[in-house]
Amino acid sequence: MENLQKTESGKIQKVQTNILIESKKSVWSRLWKERYLYILLLPGLLYFLIYRYVPMAGNIIAFQDYSAFQGFLNSEWVGLKHFKTIFEDQEVIRVLWNTLYLSFLQIVFAFPVSIILALMLNEVRNTFFKRTIQSIVYLPHFLSWVVVIGLVTILLKSDGIVNRVLGTVFGMEPIAFLQDPNWFMPLVVLEVIWKESGWSTIIFLAALSGINPSLYEAAAVDGANRWRQIWHITLPALRSTIIILLILRLGSVLDVGFEQIYLMLTPFTMEVGNVLDTFVYFKGIQNSDFSFATAVGLFKSIVGLILIVGANRLAKRFGDEGVY
Numbered sequence: 001m002e003n004l005q006k007t008e009s010g011k012i013q014k015v016q017t018n019i020l021i022e023s024k025k026s027v028w029s030r031l032w033k034e035r036y037l038y039i040l041l042l043p044g045l046l047y048f049l050i051y052r053y054v055p056m057a058g059n060i061i062a063f064q065d066y067s068a069f070q071g072f073l074n075s076e077w078v079g080l081k082h083f084k085t086i087f088e089d090q091e092v093i094r095v096l097w098n099t100l101y102l103s104f105l106q107i108v109f110a111f112p113v114s115i116i117l118a119l120m121l122n123e124v125r126n127t128f129f130k131r132t133i134q135s136i137v138y139l140p141h142f143l144s145w146v147v148v149i150g151l152v153t154i155l156l157k158s159d160g161i162v163n164r165v166l167g168t169v170f171g172m173e174p175i176a177f178l179q180d181p182n183w184f185m186p187l188v189v190l191e192v193i194w195k196e197s198g199w200s201t202i203i204f205l206a207a208l209s210g211i212n213p214s215l216y217e218a219a220a221v222d223g224a225n226r227w228r229q230i231w232h233i234t235l236p237a238l239r240s241t242i243i244i245l246l247i248l249r250l251g252s253v254l255d256v257g258f259e260q261i262y263l264m265l266t267p268f269t270m271e272v273g274n275v276l277d278t279f280v281y282f283k284g285i286q287n288s289d290f291s292f293a294t295a296v297g298l299f300k301s302i303v304g305l306i307l308i309v310g311a312n313r314l315a316k317r318f319g320d321e322g323v324y
Contacts, residue, residue: 062295082295092279092296096254099275103253105189111249113197115242118204119230134205137198148195149263152187153178179268188264188273192257200245207241208234243315251308254300276300 031038062082064075086092117137124130140148155161156177163174177183211233219229258277265273274282276296284293 059294059298061291062298064291066291066294068290078291082292083299085292086296086299094271095274095276095279098272099254099256099277102185102188102256102275105185106192106256107246107249107253109189110192110197111246113193114200115204115238117197118201118208118238119234121201121205122208122234123226123230134198134201137201139198140195141199143195145195145257145259145263148191149260152191156187176268178264179266181269181272184264184269184273188256188260191260203241203245204238207238211237247308247311247315250311251304253307254303 058072060072061075063077063079064072065078065081066072066075121130121134124133153160156163158174158176162177166172167174175183177187215233216229219233224232254276256275256277258281261273261275262278262281265278280293280296283289283296
């Protein structure tokens with residue numbers, strides 16, 4: 001009986017070994033068969049490897065008092081010294097608050113605009129008119145922030161078009177839009193809405209195109225008007241897409257855009273407009289405090305990772321797919 005069991009177990013092991021060998025052969029044969037596809041994939045992989053993963057090794061200077069003359073290997077190791085400074089420096093606390101507040105405003109006011117715009121475009125039945133409007137709202141995305149801020153400056157400066165209209169039509173005194181700290185955050189959010197909302201509708205329109213038209217027909221037969229159809233059919237179909245994009249947006253909650261903020265900053269708005277991205281630039285590049293600036297950047301990345309993982313788990317707990 002024992003010999004029979006040993007024989008059977010030996011056969012099972014041999015079969016498992018053969019299956020494993022065959023699977024390895026099939027993987028390599030499939031890779032060789034699709035080798036041209038992987039060659040096309042290679043430039044993209046090299047891009048991420050060279051410009052995304054290799055530079056991550058530079059994060060080591062966040063734990064050093066880095067000196068360009070001594071290099072990575074010979075700079076003094078200080079451990080978590082710079083990370084402790086992040087929470088002790090009042091300027092860092094203020095900059096962190098500015099970043100979180102601006103990111104909150106963008107999520108609350110800019111993020112829903114893309115959804116509303118996609119719903120409105122989805123209701124347009126004239127194909128030519130719909131494509132024309134889509135092209136118009138897409139175009140600002142292709143403008144650089146330098147051009148956008150230049151246009152805003154021309155329109156909103158003290159003797160600009162907006163102040164002239166306000167003075168001529170309403171008899172108002174010129175408003176210092178670009179110097180008044182109270183206007184800084186609203187202007188940044190409005191610029192983001194104007195420039196990026198149209199482009200963000202592409203994903204939502206793609207999700208809307210996958211809705212079965214028979215659902216709308218059945219709802220119309222049941223007496224549902226357009227508002228009811230949007231509420232009970234369109235929005236539920238967009239739910240997963242909205243949650244995934246919101247999770248990804250939370251991952252960059254501390255990343256509100258360097259170029260736009262830097263171009264908008266003036267000495268009058270530095271108190272409310274200086275965010276983590278510009279702070280790292282001023283501290284790391286202009287003041288040559290590379291270690292502290294790297295520590296701030298690494299802290300920002302860790303917070304983003306934690307938010308993505310937490311939001312993804314929360315989404316799965318409520319029955320959605322999440323990002324992964």
